Amino acid sequence: MNRLFDKSIVLACCIAAAMGLAVNAHLVAAFCLGVIATSLAEVARGNRACRASEAASYVYVIAAVFVPPFVPFAPLALYDIARRVRHEHAWIALGVGAVFACTLVADLRADALTARTLLLTAILSVAATLLSLRTAQLEREQQRMRRIRDELQERALALEARNRDLADRQDYEVELATLAERARIAREIHDNVGHQLTRASLQTEALRVVHAGEPGVAADFADVKRTVDEALQLVRTSVHSLNDNAVDLSVQLERIVEGARSDGGPQIELEVMTEHTPANVVNCFAAVLREALSNTMRHACAHAVTVRCMEHPSFYQLIVTDDGVGGVQASGRNVAEGMGLASMRERVEALGGTFTAGPRAGTSGWRVFATVPKPQGDEGR
Secondary structure (H helix, E strand, O other): OHHHHHHHHHHHHHHHHOOOOOOOHHHHHHHHHHHHHHHHHHHOOOHHHHHHHHHHHHHHHHHHHHOHHHHHHHHHHHHHHHHHOOHHHHHHHHHHHHHHHHHHHHHHHHOOOOHHHHHHHHHHHHHHHHHHHHHHHHHHHHHHHHHHHHHHHHHHHHHHHHHHHHHHHHHHHHHHHHHHHHHHHHHHHHHHHHHHHHHHHHHHHHHHHHOOOOHHHHHHHHHHHHHHHHHHHHHHHHHHHHHHHOOOHHHHHHHHHHHHHHOOOOEEEEEEEOOOOOHHHHHHHHHHHHHHHHHHHHHHOOOEEEEEEEEOOOEEEEEEEEOOOOOOOOEEOOEOOOHHHHHHHHHHHHOOOEEEEEEOOOOOOEEEEEEEEOOHHHOOO
């Protein structure tokens, strides 16, 4: 846009410089060819087109040396030459400029053009050259600023993504610490309060037996024992509930995956889409994933592993897929399987689920597929 504005001004000045000349075919041709050459310089795209338009500008200036009517419109060509001149070819542009200056002097002496036209053309040529250099510098600065802006935007986006990762990691660490504290509290209650209540219940039962001959005292000890047993049952219920809440499936699977990654294993992609998974299912899937990743790292020679854990309306599902070519053979009911596969199968089937493991159909790799049904009260939740 800046170049179009500059060229409009230069063209208007060129027309003003040519006003004192007689209008003939040579002048009209010079005007048309000058406009065409400078227009081609703006629409040229690609190396060949740019070189062709640059050559056209040089040819126009050279034509002005031999055909005087081309002189008033030569500043348009000089504008394009100055804009596209390269450092290694600067001497060519300087030579063309020197020849054009000599041409102006020769035309002045030969009285080929009016002194006014030649003076205006000389001044306009210098002004067009300086204006072209200034605009080119401005365009380079604008490109540099746009490049810096893009780099800053990329860095800002990268920093924002890193901050999100750090925030997610911090949330994960906080959740992990919270679950660990819940588990510690559950152990403390179980080991201390639960044992003391159990001891109190046994002592109360012993005293009731000792005072069996005293019905009133025995009845009092029976009431005390019943109260202690109720308290013990409440403590057990609370401990189990606290322990179940201290076990999170996504945290457990993420911990296993992080351990496999730190051991230099393959790239692992983990996706967990579950809510409120029971502790027995969490422990089962954690053991299955740990064994599956261990088999993959030892036998599969895999580059990528995909872990998907999903909750459906009536069952939980764990799928572990790799792209390896390992030596573990397909397992089934009628095929001998190793201890690892047998252990995974036993854990899943102990919860009433189904387990399969074998090569992926139609492609290389291995797939472990485990499904555990939900308890009756959790279906449809």
